[in-house]
Amino acid sequence: MTNDLKESFSGDSPPAPAALAAKVRTLAPSMTRSMQRVAEAVAGDPAGCAALTVTGLAELTGTSEATVVRTARLLGYPGYRDLRLALAGLAAHQQSGRAPAVTADIAVDDPIADVVAKLAFDEQQTLADTAAGLDTVQLGAAVAAASTARRIDIYGVGASSLVAQDLGQKLLRIGLIAHAHTDPHLAVTNAVQLRSGDVAIAITHSGSTVDVIEPLRVAFDQGATTIAITGRPDGPVTQYADHVLTTSTARESELRPAAMSSRTSQLLVVDCLFIGVAQRTYETAAPALAASYEALAHRHTPRSTR
Structure with a gap:
């Protein structure tokens, strides 16, 4: 950065x-x-x-x-x-x-009602923290780049791979060429094909996941616009990011790995990015989204003929 x-x-x-x-x-x-x-x-x-x-x-x-x-x-x-x-x-x-x-950590002997209440509070706090810390100038620049991109590659592994796939599917449904890469070898192989006018998005809560940083570095060297979604704005991944979107730093406990709440904050940023792109490309996004809804509506479990 x-x-x-x-x-x-x-x-x-x-x-x-x-x-x-x-x-x-x-x-x-x-x-x-x-x-x-x-x-x-x-x-x-x-x-x-x-x-x-x-x-x-x-x-x-x-x-x-x-x-x-x-x-x-x-x-x-x-x-x-x-x-x-x-x-x-x-x-x-x-x-x-x-x-x-901030609520207390979940204990082994907590009643399930307390678990629900504590998790709900932590999720709300994570979303509030992410929204408060999200730089809308950086978000706007990321939206602008993705809206006009020839192609969008998204990198994520582990829990972040689920978020990468979520973003990729969303962008595909509004007619954009987007691919989520969870295999690090394929990610680098595809990153080599990127060029100016393309966008590469790396999702890593720690900001130091090598399997995500490496394809972003390659994309950066190829001239693509690069975006990092991370909980560590000073992490190594930001060295190769033109735009950085910061998520809330998760509180980890024995029964709640950091990946749970970090994924919540990542999904909020992904939704903000997606909505921004959909707004900018509305004339083509709306018909594409409607077509995808219609196509999915026709898929149902056939009734038994017996």
């Missing part, structure tokens, strides 16, 4: 208070340990931290004033004063009940 794109991810204006917690969850894994302590403190107790000076927060987290300021800037704020204002706003949201605290 270029410096311009990294600056675009950070945004020209500070994120809204409601987006602060989402940004902390997304960026914390890539921070230094000292910066993580600051980020965890402000996310865990926004009201308490909002009342602290930069010196006070540094002392609370066992870091330095410079670390506090660097953390604030990484989160998208010009300085600590702006971060304090956002913390006060986030605290007000939480007190009003509009930004509840």
Whole structure:
């Protein structure tokens, strides 16, 4: 990802208070340990931290004033004063009940009703975090590229392969030439055939999946427009991405692998991308979608003749 794109991810204006917690969850894994302590403190107790000076927060987290300021800037704020204002706003949201605290992890002995409630809350939080952190400028650029592409290749393995196939099927149904590649060898073989005017999309939550990065690198070298859908905006995959769409960083627990909630956030981004493309290509997309609906409607299980 270029410096311009990294600056675009950070945004020209500070994120809204409601987006602060989402940004902390997304960026914390890539921070230094000292910066993580600051980020965890402000996310865990926004009201308490909002009342602290930069010196006070540094002392609370066992870091330095410079670390506090660097953390604030990484989160998208010009300085600590702006971060304090956002913390006060986030605290007000939480007190009003509009930004509840993160639910506890699912325990082995949880009643099934609690499991349902906790999963539902986590899914909602994942979607909210992804929406809050999604850069609409990058999304718009990705939509524009895909809308006019001669061909779209999509790469994903493991849980991300399901998301890649979902996007590929959606794009095919509106008349675009799109292929989801889950075999890494075939992905590279096909990437070699791409050129300027084509689009390659890599889906990897970790941002470091070699089997996804390699075909994207090849596509990038061939001159195709490249897009990365990832939970790590600083991950290796972004080196070969013209546009980066960031998903929420999943909270992993013993009974809930990160792949579950990361897939939820990936599917939201995929749907946003698909709808954007369908809007831009509506004159051809609408008839193609209607034709696919009609074709599928005629498929049914034949009645027994016995």
